[in-house]
Amino acid sequence: MVDNGRNSSSARRARQRAIRAEMARTGDPYNVVARRHDEREEPRREAKQAARKMPIARCPRCRQAEVHIDEQPSCPGCGAVWESGAELAGEYAEEILGLNSYTWVKDGGEEPTAECPDCGEQAVVSIQPGDTTFWTMMCMSCESLFNDRCTRCSAPQHREDGDLIICTTCWNDVVSRS
């Protein structure tokens, strides 16, 4: 089946709606609910991932194994465990991408980690260039994938063909000013 842009972005919105509703019902945080939701939807998700080739987030310590994203992410290869997705993202940015907040503040360039528009964690990193597929950024906390940034505030975005590259926050801001 051809996965056209319209279908996948409406599927994503449906997922967000389902997750928000479950969060309201259960009071659980986003990443917990999202994982539970995706485990239920696993067969569908796997088909979609296969179609788009998931990027590989390699362990920043052993640089071999693929990290397992969880509430406390871990590496099945070297046994490293991180306290949070944000902590792993910071280490990934520093070790794999050679970016850290100190040089970013001082010299500019690419922000080491970005805030995830889906889960709110400062855990989005660029994927190692050699492992890049359709997606170029990944959240180390909720595994959301991104392939572009908002042209106004540079928040990570999911771009589908024909979409305007501006995030919801900026869009609402623009609308409220006009």
Ligand SMILES: [Zn+2]
């Ligand atoms: Zn490792």
Ligand SMILES: [Zn+2]
């Ligand atoms: Zn996230």
Ligand SMILES: [Zn+2]
């Ligand atoms: Zn924006």
